[in-house]
Amino acid sequence: MAVADPIVFGAVADRPARVRRGMRMGVWELGGIVVLVLISLIAIFAPLLAPHSTTQPIAVGPFAAPGHGSLLGTDDLGRDILSRTLYGIRSTWLSALAVVGSGIIIGSIIGTVAAMAGGFIDTVLMRTTDLFLALPGPVLAIVAVVALGPSLPHTLLAVGVVWWPWYARIVRGEVRALLARPHVDAARLAGASNFSLARRHLLPGAFPAVLVTGSLDIGNLVLTLSGLSFLGLGAPPPTPELGAMTANGLTYLFGQPWVALVPACAVFVLAFAANLAGDGVRDLLDAV
Amino acid sequence: SSGSSGGGTAASSGAGATTTAAPVAGGSSGTLHLAFLSDMSTPDPDVFYDIEGNTVILSTYEGLVQYKPGTTTIEPLLAQSYSVSKDGLTYTFHLRHGVVFHDGTPFDSAAAKASFQRRLDVDSAPAYMLEPVAQMLTPDKYTFIVKLKQVVTPFLDYLASSWGPKMLSPTAMKAHAGKDFDQTYLNTHDIGTGPYTLTAFDRGSHYTLTRFPKYWGTAPAYQTIDIAITPDMNSQILALKAGDQDAILHSFPTPELASIENDPDLTVDNFDSYLTALLYMNVSSGPLTSLPLRKEIAEAIDVPDLVKEVYGSYGSVAASMYPKGILPPGEAPLSYPAKAVRVNGIKLSFAYTADDSGLQQRLAELIQQKLEGAGFKVSVREVQNAQTYGYPTDVKNAPDLLLETNTPDAAHPDTWGRIVWGTGGGLNFFNYFNPKVDALMDKGRADTDKTTSDADYAKAGEMMAAQDPILFLAYSQNVMVWRKSVTGVTFRPEEPWTVPVQSLAGTG
Amino acid sequence: MLTATRPTPPIEEAPTPSVPALEVKDLHITFPGGVQALRGVDLTVGRGEVVGLVGESGSGKTVLGLAALGLLPTKAIVTGTAALSGIDMVGAPEEVRRQARRDHAGAVFQDPMTSLNPTMRIGRQVAEASGSIESAIDLLDRAGIPDPQRRIKQYPHELSGGLRQRVMIAMAIAGSPDLVVADEPTTALDVTVQSQILNLFRELRDATTSFIFVTHDLAVAREVADRIVVLYGGRVAEIGPTEDVLRAPTHPYTAALLHARLGRHSRRGEPLPTLPGEPPDPRHPAEGCAFAARCSHAEEKCTTALPVLEVTSPTRSVACVRRDEIGAHVTKLRVIESWPAAPEFTSELALQMRGITKAFGRGSARRVAVDALDLDVRKGSCVALVGESGCGKTTTLRMAVGLEKPDDGTVETGRGNPPQLVFQDAGASLTPWLRIGDLMEEPLRNAGLPAKERGQRVKDTLALVGLPDAVADARGAELSGGQRQRVALARAVLIPPTLLACDEPISALDVSLAAVVLNLLGRLSRELGMAMLFVTHDLGAARFVSDEIAVMAGGIVVERGATEEVLAAPTNDATRELLAAVPDFEAAR
């Protein structure tokens, strides 16, 4: 059509640049994303995929090696490791998402408010953030869990409490940078309310940075969470949790290695995929 | 299983008796490498009241009497001989001559008295053993007389107990008394008479015991004993296989033993111990206040099967209300009528204290499985001992079930019954209360005739058992893995996780 | 690929004068995505000569400069040669090019704010080029930086824009290179500073060093260049001695540029002549003359044959197939219909500022940006606010439209719709991730206009600034500079404000675009009867659009009056300075 040309033109200056950078995602990263999608599916459909109960023993009895009557073997109580691992992936994965998600939401709100309000409110909010940032998360988690009793919510609470400040800082930084940009003044002159200013003209700009951090964080979280669960700070038994399963299995490492290794490898795959995908997303969004 | 292991014990103790003579000089066998899974609280014998660490206490300090290895019979130690008056109130000890403390002070009745006195002064956990003492007399240098307020039949067992009163050098005590009766000093040093003296106490890292040249008895074979703190069982196993460690004293995961048995350098010793697994039921609050339900649980978990699956050949179904061997066989017997139970969805909260062998957790999860199978809704959680001690004061918030493995302070029924089910007993977590039982135990405690006294305790046990406030699950054995080159391994059922070091010897 | 260990060919110490400083032959540069930045450029820069490289945005000036320096991005696909003192800077291996850069080249880039390393003292940065701190001090001195001894210890952010550019220049001339490429070295600076920098360039001229001076402003080129090279669509349109080219352009595009430029003589009250249409799309270049689409002389053959650069006189060459027919009378852009008559000025005020004071920072860092300033704008009139950089223009403007609260004083805007602002960088004033349509509907929604009317209103307004509806579906980044400017304007006048404030709306635009924008402003203000507050440091523009001029200096208005009078007889030094600084186009050299 008539107007096609002029619109296409300007693209030259900017669009090729962006596309070019975007294309820099490697096969590994792509693989990571694919695996991650699979994992998410597993997480969602674990109940359907798991061949056996996660708590009751199966026919073959305890310490059955992989292949003998059950794909990945059975643990010290004769429970099917495959089924337990599937559920373990589910809980680890969903927990990681939950923590990052809550971190992003809380962080975005506080960060945006601080940046937009500025002055005293900004100071107060940021000092509080720093305070939370300075809390030694693991200790908090340990204390909280020992005190409130081991349960996933408690662990997530403890971790979440120390996780959001990070995002609050990022969002505040981004938003403040954006606030200096003319398009915000333009929006103000267009009569935008503070809320729509934040929602339409600021947050979308901060999103890439947040998304990148978030996607890179998930790997960390998978490890942190399974680490805590390994220390017995996760859900109580017999709930299948990868960290706890490994910890329990390590008791039999030399005689029946699979009991520990299967869940541990699940953690590895989860973390590795998340890390790769994180790098992928970063490469995609970083340059924008 | 117990028979075989009993044989094992006898054999190895015999070996110990023969091989203690020739000390091995220098060389790698000059040092024995042991490991603890956790730091010991303190090497102070009047404060120490844990299990891990006994080896250090018992090789640096000695009491007046001790248990004969592998038995419950009391034999002299720093007391050459002793006599108890008819009325059972006066104990007279004839002390061994030529014993010197590690600081060179000679041992005598004054020292004995001072040592007893300190325990009372420090007034920490093990002080209760000397509470009955009314008066201490030292008629001469080598006679020490103790008069009690009332008859306390376990008194001699207290003295033989690993937590019992030990002999400390009076001069050293004066020298380092400070404001806290030497507690600061003894937190890192020893002033005992034992075959070894504590030359390094590097908290959290390792302890070093060095042979005491002036030891009165047969000199132990090893010049030094190095005890590393290795909190992770797997790295202990690796260290053992790599030859950096000579033994794993306890908590060895039994399913792993297969990987040891075909190792030419290692051997497995398993000993009967007083370690007993108990399942407490909350009789003071919650659903389990009802006796029938408690019975149903007892039936549902099917103890024999449970024990077989978890302990295999390293434990046996608890045959009595008391740890194995404390009472004459057949006293206070137990039976476990297993039968299919069907309840619908009664909720139970179930707590267990974890150990390093994974045994306790496995036990707990299995019990949960069985109860769930019977239709209960069970929520399990691991708890710490300090938490369980909070239960008696707060039974409302306490769980309905509690799994524990315990051991008595000494080989006397009173040190078990009074604490586990006696009113106000330290291990009576859910405040089980039965005046008749208490009365019987008091009677037994005051009875100088052992047979009738034992009978009273047995009776008390049976009466209690009828109520099923506690299920006695298993006698657990103490499985040790030793380097074959180390001989003379003996064991006292009263002292789990502990090895009497004097009798050890290294070949090559 | 390239390794530093690769042996470098010996480079003759003093290149014989026969070897030109730069010799570009049939240079083609294409970027991934099919952007044909350069399409066969031939160019020779003799020793000690200053070549002005002019052309509109996107014509390939920067790319050509980078090619000469051997700094093209590796992904660029290159054919042809660009020989710097005999060394091919597009073909040779990196290490060779580096050597050549070190021995023969220097560069000054457009934005002094971003072109210096913010974490390194400037002394060190210059020394990196010159070899020693002493020589660095010396160079800074030559570059006209007062008290270089002290300056070398400072960081870039502690220097003003002008000083930073001088630092860049000092680095460029270090080791007296054969060629210095200066890419729009003054575009980011305001007039007064610009003229100083231009003077510096003149002073730096000597027999050995040649300059390529990239600019889109013919007047600026005229100030410094011996020869002018006009680029269009990645090809050379015309080459010749500066004076000749400016007096008698032989390429229609050059002529158009000259004509579109506003200066003393461009008549007020009527539109500027402008180039019709859009710049060419470098991804789909016409197979004929790139300018044909916009050329008033264009004919059939123009669109078919690619015009080659032909020598017309010993000193001049031009690339136009019709150069003979057009001959001398290239000029005459068709002038668009004139504006509607300006509405009568009423005495009613669109803006009244009284005793406005604004300061930034606290304590020692406190500095007064605007100091007890009074300013009136009558309905329908246009007031130009001029003054050197940092004198407080933008701040005043922002307070006028209510983006800043004055510390002291009152701002009253006349009855009617709230004032609007046109930003210096139109592109930046468009939220990048929102479609133009959304952006333009926003004020309407906030003004409570029913959903169905909005779409129509947006269409109408886009039409008003001469944009197709389809623009509404694009995002800012997908538009050309000119289109963004128009969108920004359209957005400002969606709800015609009583006062339209403009913050240097054309200072970043090249000539033809500036003309378009000025025309738009002129027409809209008349059609919609808006008063305008027009910030600029370009007195030419001020004169063209405004009825009154207010000259600011140090946060206060030092002189104001009817435009003509003020410009004819300035009574204030600040005003005189500004006037003197304007690159004087018509006056003879």
Next chain:
Amino acid sequence: MTGLRRFAVERITALFAVLLALTAVVFVLERKVPANPVRALLGTSASATAVAAKKHQLYLDRSLPTQYWHFLTGAITGNLGMSLHTRRPVMSDIGSFLPATIELALTAAVIAAVVGISVGLLTARGRGRATRLGLLAASSVPQFLLGLLFLIVFYSKLHWLPGQGRLSSGVTAPSGPTGLYTVDALLHGEFATFWNALEHLLLPALTLAIIPSVAIARTLRSSLQTTLRADYIRTARAKALPERVVLLRHALRNSAQAPLTMAGLQVGLMLSGVVIVEDIFSFPGLGLYTVRSISTFDLPAVAGVCLVLGAMYVVINALVDLAQAWADPRVRV
């Protein structure tokens, strides 16, 4: 220098805020548990009256605020009370466990910094992909497994490195001022001891370092990529500087902000790792002490540890800010 003073004041107030909050949290949480540390202290055979007496002596029968106040007043005078488990002043406990952890963490931090920076530089322009992927994989192995694998491979199978503790048995610890065996050994010129200590540090430090090193490498890489697009880099190239100089002198320092922040965060996160690593490698450090204190409900010890850790966190953050100010003159502390 007013800027620095304000900074210091700010940070010290922050410090106290954090410590107050932290200890308060710990107190409330710990007291929510129906635990009875005194019974643990006095043993199962102690009489109820003895328990009560001890409770009173330890302030455990007072109201929570009273206890907290008691603790705070003590803490201000440097007295964190007695550990219920070791029967020693918490101060001296921490004093004996902290150095090990600090030594471990420092070593790990150094490794992380070196590896992170070099990999970041290496991969900034797309090269060193294999290295990056390798590290990424390593950093995805859960520490509890990684440590064990190291132990099995380098200690058990290859016998290259020791697997337990800070020193081999028989080697006496240097009686040094710092408590960091490596440093002290060097100070005393006991090189054998130094090597021994270093060998013992290597595996645990490596296990601890991998995740941070990847995090640093990753942030450095991405900010380098942004920096390398900056105009002043083009200027540097126009100055004909060798690419290496451009990268190290011009790009690196301008890309330091994000990695520094990340480094600070990572040092913070290290603690959870420390617990696991110290457990696997039998490293007598604060991590183990913390876990042990918590599991024995050793309230004074836990509170004390939290104080120390909180303080360390704040200090680390402060250091990071200073480093950032140093790296970029425009940032002022």
